[in-house]
Amino acid sequence: MKNSNKIRIVPLGGMREVGKNLTVIEYRDDLILVDCGMTFPGDEMPGIDIVIPDISYLVKNKHKIRGMVITHGHEDHIGAIPYVLKKINIPVYGTKLTLGLIQNKLKEHRLLGTAKLKTVSHGQKVRLGKLEVEWIRVNHSIPDSSCLAIKTPLGTIVHSGDFKVDFTPISGKPIDLNRLGEIGSRGVLCYMGESTNVLRPGYTMSESRVGETFDRIFSQTRRSRIIIATFASNVHRIQQIINAAEKFNRKVVLSGRSMLNVMSTAQRLGYLQVKPNTMIDIRDMNKYNPHQLVLITTGSQGEPMSALTRISNDEHRQIKLRQDDVVILSAHPIPGNENAVSSVINNLIERNVNVIYESLSEIHVSGHACQEELKMMLSILQPKYFVPCHGEIRHLKKHAEIAKKMGINKDNVFVLENGDCLEISQSEARMGKKVPSGQVLVDGLGVGDVGSVVLKDRKHLSEDGLISVVVAIDKEKKKIVSGPDIISRGFVYVKESGNLMSGAKKVVLKKVQDSLNGRNIQFNQIKSDIRDELRGYLFSKTKRNPMILPIIMEVKENS
Amino acid sequence: MKNSNKIRIVPLGGMREVGKNLTVIEYRDDLILVDCGMTFPGDEMPGIDIVIPDISYLVKNKHKIRGMVITHGHEDHIGAIPYVLKKINIPVYGTKLTLGLIQNKLKEHRLLGTAKLKTVSHGQKVRLGKLEVEWIRVNHSIPDSSCLAIKTPLGTIVHSGDFKVDFTPISGKPIDLNRLGEIGSRGVLCYMGESTNVLRPGYTMSESRVGETFDRIFSQTRRSRIIIATFASNVHRIQQIINAAEKFNRKVVLSGRSMLNVMSTAQRLGYLQVKPNTMIDIRDMNKYNPHQLVLITTGSQGEPMSALTRISNDEHRQIKLRQDDVVILSAHPIPGNENAVSSVINNLIERNVNVIYESLSEIHVSGHACQEELKMMLSILQPKYFVPCHGEIRHLKKHAEIAKKMGINKDNVFVLENGDCLEISQSEARMGKKVPSGQVLVDGLGVGDVGSVVLKDRKHLSEDGLISVVVAIDKEKKKIVSGPDIISRGFVYVKESGNLMSGAKKVVLKKVQDSLNGRNIQFNQIKSDIRDELRGYLFSKTKRNPMILPIIMEVKENS
CATH class of the missing domain: 3.10.20.580 (Ubiquitin-like (UB roll))
Known part of the structure; x- marks a missing residue:
């Protein structure tokens, strides 16, 4: 049995791309999935709703799969779960908020009845065949985020998930460097580290910095209504808006479907601290004066159907702009959304609203580690093998370069692509045979029925x-x-x-x-x-x- | 005669948008056009080649038009000239290089035989009816750029064109602040100022800063070929690459149709200083070793058919990448092009090339004035009326705000939109009746035969x-x-x-x-x-x- 004593690491998504993170980790007859995400379609995929990984490799090996272990509740880590569960109904492990968000998703797909969701907490270990997975607290732009330590018979694999190092986070609990140090000191066989911000030098600012800016803006805004757009899943950001609202005696109104969904889940599970009378229903908004209100909305990316975009076009049924409103875009435009965001900003300014966005003020910080934090992680874990992940090729290569400078043997650093199979044995690591991988396009009810021919036709039709x-x-x-x-x-x-x-x-x-x-x-x-x-x-x-x-x-x- | 003693300022393009700059200035029966540019289509206009201003107002008043006065040779200032000349054959005034580039354009449209091109130089004045136009030297990312002082019977209008303040420019000649000061001291009735970089605090770096970076990179690159992508029209940037090449004994190869066109015009007209043996033909490239070569190419914006994109995809007939090539993207991605540029960078890195781009090194500076330079211009000219131009609404409003802070009476600052008509009389300025304006889409041979219905169908077809x-x-x-x-x-x-x-x-x-x-x-x-x-x-x-x-x-x- 050639493969008998090897660990196989097989990324099916997230390599040389941003999104649809899915990594397979195998030892003998035990296979687990780390995350199961989707990505949004590029300009070259008109009409497509979302993109998920090709999982034919999983379907083929379904008898071996022991479960799915999830690092956190962002779409690029959980978005493909319903599509995978429809083909292979395996247990899904994650922290409380993560599973809460997955539950919302499964409800839409009518899978709640059959899905096997297992809540874990930080520090807890779950045995999956010969593998044992431990969830370790990290900081990120959504609460309950984790990195994973996966104990195998050949050594420990650490997967960073998405993380940053925040010593003054909103929840009060920084990344568990203590536990990571313990794991590092016992020896890490392989580290898979996220690379999103690897091109940025220095450290990422603490989330609490944004709270200071909110405080300043709230204290200077005495007569006007405040409208803040941010990601619905950024519960800590929203907590800070609520804190500022309570401090300055404003009521909070939520707008946008995903904002209402995520907030009700977060509140139900205890991730938001809100005083009893702070939140009001949008229908009661008119009972208050502008200076008594903060509206929190979706649409920080200029999404066409989002609340903020509709507000900016005067197409929102309940929210009409007032001349002296203060509108804050508390987010960074994701690459590709720059024009949409600019257009929303211009529409708002056209309506004589005071708009505050990232280039003007510190109203956003990233959720991902910059260079010095990535170095910190490498230096705590001191892994034998290193696999940079979550990034375009330029990010992966830069992360690899940093790892080599940090002293990791250059032959032990692997820049992979989706479908690659890294085989680690007692003595060495090398590339095995590739497995099928790729992207599956979801368009309406169709999963995979739109391919390159259809897209080529759509492009042709759109141009001529x-x-x-x-x-x-x-x-x-x-x-x-x-x-x-x-x-x-x-x-x-x-x-x-x-x-x-x-x-x-x-x-x-x-x-x-x-x-x-x-x-x-x-x-x-x-x-x-x-x-x-x-x-x-x-x-x-x-x-x-x-x-x-x-x-x-x-x-x-x-x- | 109500309008008899009024100046009318009518922007037909360039207000609340970036591109297709065209401003009409009228006094009684004399009408001139300042610039005549195009813009590139947005994502919502698939298949469209370029967008030009609606000129029905000009066609209606053709008997009054005395000429077109051009500030510089960028597409957003000259790109619509052939389309206008086909309908109204009026004289075109501009500096030598500007007219050289317009000539190339007219040749493609077979208009060279009939067009009336008049070369002017900085400091020269041209009388057009009761208006007198003077070209004044400014710094910008193309040589021979000018701002315009337009003397009218009611006072002087200054139009900034595109400008920055560079005290160490490559041509050796900074913006003519002396002459602007003289004009300012005699009183400026109205200043129209570009607003591209108004959101950026401070000053724009000197172009010569990029030369220092080139020197450093060239001196550190001993064995490899160097490939640099930049805008074909950025003659000073290319001059600096040539200087570095000569200093470090490399031959220069040009690639890309527009690069060859612009460079041959610039060289013929004396805007490039090149030693006799520096430039070689692309066909002779193989006679040299990699360390003896610099390639200058188009494609800094990730344009699909450009030289650099084809090189990065291994689709260029003559240029094949080598493992240790150094590729420099000496440009900033124009909003909307970020993804295309990222994709070219990733493709290059995938081929194991060393890529240097803006976020990593100082290999680009802007051609536009930042806040402090804009304030300098306002403070030198001290205009009675101020009209911010060239920018989205957020830029125009910000520029207006700065002007008010600089002491211009708030009732004398006008944020216009295309088609607005600002009427200035001896005693006051106020908004007159709007004129027709808008965008005309050029698709293949069709000018204006694609409109909203066709675009809506294209969008529908592309999505479903x-x-x-x-x-x-x-x-x-x-x-x-x-x-x-x-x-x-x-x-x-x-x-x-x-x-x-x-x-x-x-x-x-x-x-x-x-x-x-x-x-x-x-x-x-x-x-x-x-x-x-x-x-x-x-x-x-x-x-x-x-x-x-x-x-x-x-x-x-x-x-």
């Missing part, structure tokens, strides 16, 4: 539109019975296209008649001829290249 | 694809003769769509047959019925909403 040509022919009589009819969409203004379309008709008519006069009438050939002729004609007239859909119907004409 | 349904019917016999045939594109994988499509066919068949059995057969009604039925069916099965194109052909069946 289409022309549909229909002609009915009588094959026997070699005659056009009806048509050609031409319809276009997304190509040119119909009212300006008169000459162009009548020209196109002539081109098609001639081509079809020529084909009918030939010896061998083949529909596919006629279609391809129509396509070629029409493409040439339209390009010469417009320098555009619409998709051409020829349809030929065969009928027998009345004689 | 389409289904075309064709059915041939015999109206008299109330019978379906052929079909329904169904074709889809950009909707679902064909091979997975079998059941869905046969279900769709049944739905259509039933609906059409029902309609045919009715009393009054109306094709439009049948089409709309098909659309409704099919939309409901497909949404229930897929939660998607493709565009549905029903086509009905009428034929008479053989009996």
Whole structure:
């Protein structure tokens, strides 16, 4: 048995990309999943809702899987869970808030009845076959975040999850460096470390810094309403807004579906400290004066349907902007969202609102470790092998470079890609055979039914539109019975296209008649001829290249 | 005559947007255009090549137009010139390099024979009716940039163009503060000032700072080839690369169509100082060792067809990456291009190349004035009226706020939008009647034939694809003769769509047959019925909403 005494580390997502984190860790017949996330589609995937990892490797090895161990409740770590559970119903382990958020998700997918959710707390160990997983407290932009120490017969693997080092966090509990030090001192076989902020030197600021800024803004805003947009899952940020609201005698209103969902879960599970009369329902808002209110909304990323975007476009049913409102965007635009965020800011300013955003004031800090914190982790754990994870290739390589400078043997640092299989034995680590990996696109109810051909067509359609040509022919009589009819969409203004379309008709008519006069009438050939002729004609007239859909119907004409 | 003694300032582009700068300045029967630029389409305009201002106001007043006065040769200031000249052939005034670049553009549009180009130099004044325009030297990221002092019978209007204050520029000539001071001391009626960097505090670094970084990188790179991507029009940046190349004994190779075009114009007109043997043809590149070469390419914005993008994808015919190449991106990603630039950087790193970009090193400085320079300009000119320009609303409002703090009367500061008409008389300034303005989309040969309906269709097609349904019917016999045939594109994988499509066919068949059995057969009604039925069916099965194109052909069946 070649693989018998090896640990296999197989990332199925999160390598050379940001999102859909999923790592498989195997020893003999025991396999566990670390996290199970989704990612948002890029510009090249129009119409796609979300992207999840290809899990054919998991389906093939389903008999070996002992469970899923989750580091925290962000979408890029939990978003694919319902899709995986639909195929393989394995137990899911995580901290209380993490499982609370997973529960909300499973409810939407009607999986609550069958799912096996197991709550763990920091410091607790769970045995999964020959593997034993311990959850260790870290700081991050969502409470209850953990890194994992996975004890195997060959040594301990530490997976960082997402983390930062915050000595003055809002919950009061910093990352458990003490326990990490203990684990480090006993020897770490392999460390998998997140790389999100590896390009940033120094340390990430403490979350409490933002609270100071809120205090300053609240104290300076005496007459106006305050509206703050942030991530719904950033419970500590929202706690700080609530603290400021209570200090300055304002009522808090929540707006946005995900904000209401996450907050009700967080409050129910005891992650928010709120005085009895602080929160009010949005319908009671008008009973208060502007200076008695703080609104907390979704939409810090300029998402088109979010509360803040609708407010900025005057399309929100309950919240209408007032001239002197103070609007705070307490978030950093995720790469790709910059234009959407700018456009929301401009719309707000257009309505004479006072907008405070990141480049103007300290109203956001990152949830991820910068270079010095990453070095701290490497130096506490002193792992034998190092695998940078969660990042684009530039992040992974930079993290690898830092690890080498910190003294890790350069042959023991592995920059992997999804589907790679790192095999660690007693004596060495090396790359094994790759496993299937990739992305599965979710579009409406379809999981994986949209692929590259469909996306290529969508791109083509979006850039040049289409022309549909229909002609009915009588094959026997070699005659056009009806048509050609031409319809276009997304190509040119119909009212300006008169000459162009009548020209196109002539081109098609001639081509079809020529084909009918030939010896061998083949529909596919006629279609391809129509396509070629029409493409040439339209390009010469417009320098555009619409998709051409020829349809030929065969009928027998009345004689 | 109500308007007889008024100056009218009418921006047709560049207000509350970045790009397509075009401002009209009128006095009685004399009208001039300041700049005539284009902008690039946003994500919401797929397939569009460029966007230019609506110039119906100019066409209506063509008899009054005395000429176009251009501040510098960037696309957002000259890109719409060919489109305007095709409708109104007016003289174009600009400095030597500016006109050289306009000439290239007119050549492509076959307008060189008819265009009236008039070269001016800094300090020169040109009389255009009752207006007199003077070009004044400023620093910017392209040589020969100017601000304009426009003398009118009611006072002087100063338009900043794009500028920064660089006391150690590459050309050796800083902005002409002396002349601006003279003009300021005689009294400025109105100042129009660019606002690009108004959100950034402090001063913009000197271009020569980048040269120091190049020197450092070149001196540290002893064995490898150096590849630098930057804007083709940034002649001073390229001059500095050439200087470094000559200092460190490297030959310079240019790559990318626009790079070759701009450089040949700049060199011909004397804007580049190059020793005789420095430049070599790309075909001679293989005669040299890597450490003897610098390649200067386009693609600093991650443009899909640019040299650097093709190099990074191993699709460039002549330039293949080598493992130890040093690639420098000497530019800042323009908002909206961040993801494209990241993807090029990642592709390069994937190929084991050493990539140096803005966040890692000082290899770029902006061409625009920061807050302190903008204040300097306001304080030198001390204008009576102030109109911030070139920027989104947040930039314009911030610039307005700074001007007020600098002592300009708040009633004399005007934040305009495109089409606004600011009327300045001897005694006052106020808003006149708006003129038509907007954006005209250029797609291939079509100028203005793509509008909101076409764009809406393109967006719909890109997100959900389409289904075309064709059915041939015999109206008299109330019978379906052929079909329904169904074709889809950009909707679902064909091979997975079998059941869905046969279900769709049944739905259509039933609906059409029902309609045919009715009393009054109306094709439009049948089409709309098909659309409704099919939309409901497909949404229930897929939660998607493709565009549905029903086509009905009428034929008479053989009996």
